[in-house]
Amino acid sequence: MSGTTGGEVLARMLQAEGVEQVFGIIDGTYFGFYSALHRLGIGIVTPRHETSAAHMAGAYARLTGKLGVCMASNGPGVANLLPGLVVEQAEGNRVLAITSARRPGIMYPDRGGAYQCFDQTGVIGKLAKWSTAVSSPDRLPELARKALRASFEGRPGVVHLDVPETIMNGKLEREPALWAPARSRRRSPLEPAMADVEEAARLLRQASAPMLHAGSGVIHAQAFTALARVAEALQAPVTTSWAARGVLSESSPLAIPMPHVELNHKVRNDADVVLILGSRLGETDWWGRPPYWRDPSTQRAIQVDIDGAMIGLNRPVDLGIEADVGRFLTLLAEALERTPMLEAQRGLHGSRIAAYQRRIAADRAGWDKALDDVAVPMHPAHIASTCRAVFPKGTVLVADGGNAAIWTMFHHLMEVPNTLLSTFKFGMLGAGPAQAIGAAVARPGQPVCCIIGDGAMGFHPQEIESAIRLGAPVVFIVMVDRQWGMVKMNQQFMLRPIKTMLFKHLDADETIKADLGEIRWDDLARSMGAHGERVSEAAALRPALERALASGRCAVVHVDVDPVKHMWAPGLLHFKKMHEEPAGR
Ligand SMILES: Cc1ncc(C[n+]2csc(CCOP(=O)(O)OP(=O)(O)O)c2C)c(N)n1
Ligand SMILES: [Mg+2]
Numbered sequence: 001m002s003g004t005t006g007g008e009v010l011a012r013m014l015q016a017e018g019v020e021q022v023f024g025i026i027d028g029t030y031f032g033f034y035s036a037l038h039r040l041g042i043g044i045v046t047p048r049h050e051t052s053a054a055h056m057a058g059a060y061a062r063l064t065g066k067l068g069v070c071m072a073s074n075g076p077g078v079a080n081l082l083p084g085l086v087v088e089q090a091e092g093n094r095v096l097a098i099t100s101a102r103r104p105g106i107m108y109p110d111r112g113g114a115y116q117c118f119d120q121t122g123v124i125g126k127l128a129k130w131s132t133a134v135s136s137p138d139r140l141p142e143l144a145r146k147a148l149r150a151s152f153e154g155r156p157g158v159v160h161l162d163v164p165e166t167i168m169n170g171k172l173e174r175e176p177a178l179w180a181p182a183r184s185r186r187r188s189p190l191e192p193a194m195a196d197v198e199e200a201a202r203l204l205r206q207a208s209a210p211m212l213h214a215g216s217g218v219i220h221a222q223a224f225t226a227l228a229r230v231a232e233a234l235q236a237p238v239t240t241s242w243a244a245r246g247v248l249s250e251s252s253p254l255a256i257p258m259p260h261v262e263l264n265h266k267v268r269n270d271a272d273v274v275l276i277l278g279s280r281l282g283e284t285d286w287w288g289r290p291p292y293w294r295d296p297s298t299q300r301a302i303q304v305d306i307d308g309a310m311i312g313l314n315r316p317v318d319l320g321i322e323a324d325v326g327r328f329l330t331l332l333a334e335a336l337e338r339t340p341m342l343e344a345q346r347g348l349h350g351s352r353i354a355a356y357q358r359r360i361a362a363d364r365a366g367w368d369k370a371l372d373d374v375a376v377p378m379h380p381a382h383i384a385s386t387c388r389a390v391f392p393k394g395t396v397l398v399a400d401g402g403n404a405a406i407w408t409m410f411h412h413l414m415e416v417p418n419t420l421l422s423t424f425k426f427g428m429l430g431a432g433p434a435q436a437i438g439a440a441v442a443r444p445g446q447p448v449c450c451i452i453g454d455g456a457m458g459f460h461p462q463e464i465e466s467a468i469r470l471g472a473p474v475v476f477i478v479m480v481d482r483q484w485g486m487v488k489m490n491q492q493f494m495l496r497p498i499k500t501m502l503f504k505h506l507d508a509d510e511t512i513k514a515d516l517g518e519i520r521w522d523d524l525a526r527s528m529g530a531h532g533e534r535v536s537e538a539a540a541l542r543p544a545l546e547r548a549l550a551s552g553r554c555a556v557v558h559v560d561v562d563p564v565k566h567m568w569a570p571g572l573l574h575f576k577k578m579h580e581e582p583a584g585r
Contacts, residue, residue, distance in 0.1 A: 476554070
């Protein structure tokens, strides 16, 4: 007997990977694991629902570039973990889920009637990148190495290792040989071929209207500086996926913020050469297809992705490059900077950029007219605008909820890269509180701002107590319209479109189950030890937020918004269109 439990082996392997935090709820079935984490000085961050553990790990991974590890116990714990894993896989965050399982002899396959038991790898295997059950103590290090490799290879996502309670808590026969991470994985990032970098530089330089499109891959590669260098050298506009907003600071004249949806369509149609970076061009990028993007026959596409399976997935490419986006951008920047652009070309690009900037300013002026509305209850446009004035630059913002998230997106400006969290691919109401706490763990000592709908906040309000217990200074701003606002708006158009257009809303008895009762979020917050505020007037919002921030602890600001104005969020027609198959091929 070695005296070492399987759980301890796993904990040591995570320590060797540099894991500093694990998110999850404790259970006897993996005491061997979490007690070893504790002994080794690895933080255990405990939410009050397993799905929160997955979201915390995902947010932490996205903000730090590290591995996000979550854990859950067999049966109910894993069942509760599932929605979080589905979302984190869709969002593409690097999450390793470690779960306990019942003893091997009764679980795979289920003997019938086993307690707290279901086909965990069967279910998670369907939704994750990789999922395997450890079949014997001897194979634990090998399978854990495979899980770690899967975590770091290809598009980030969810990887799952299922470990029977008997292995988690039982002593191993022999002390296992643990390999350092670099002994079973590549050491350096995937380099692009220089010939491809030079070809990309040539195509982009010769373009009359080059553009860059960045997805979350740029965030995972933390390639913000290299991206800015390339955009600058080419004087090329940069569009992004919703999730990658701000990879180029939106204070740059080259940034085309996503809320300017029509302008995004225009830029994507003007461009004759497009460099696609760490993006699949999925549905929220309008599939890279006409009429939202120029026809591929007249627009050349260079696509760079860490995952070869993403290349040419939704739009054909002229030059596909499987490489680390950060390394590619650095080499491309060097190539472009070696031969500076001719003045005449710079002038041409400059006038195109200036025209885009005028459009951005005009859109913004239009949206900001709403800020003149000081009626009570508040116009929802005030909230994100006031947050920008109150929170320090670079504060992580979490946007959750239907129209609450839309209003937030249109009135926020992403000045610092990688400071925005939401579930842009999945639109998962209620992920925000856990993401916000994960962000606070990732950026200790910094406040986090979470703007959330009253429907969404109702999914996981218990995490206010987690924020208090963990000392996470999250300020939750709950937009209270007492309805499932986004869905109600859609419903009104389905039921009585003309009346909706004429009167802006239907009568109370004309909609179906779209209304909610009131929860006093400020009172609820106080009951858990958080700071609470309630505001209905625009002028009172700023001082309330300042008090919330100054409290230095978790705070909840209940903001009453006008329910009708709240329903008329900007850009709704674009999102409706986005759900339809684009006309062009
Ligand atoms: C978990 C989950 N359930 C259901 C939906 C469908 N849905 C999308 S928006 C929405 C209404 C959101 O209401 P609320 O959070 O109050 O935000 P509001 O639109 O009122 O600002 C619903 C139910 C969803 N996106 N996620
Ligand atoms: Mg609502």
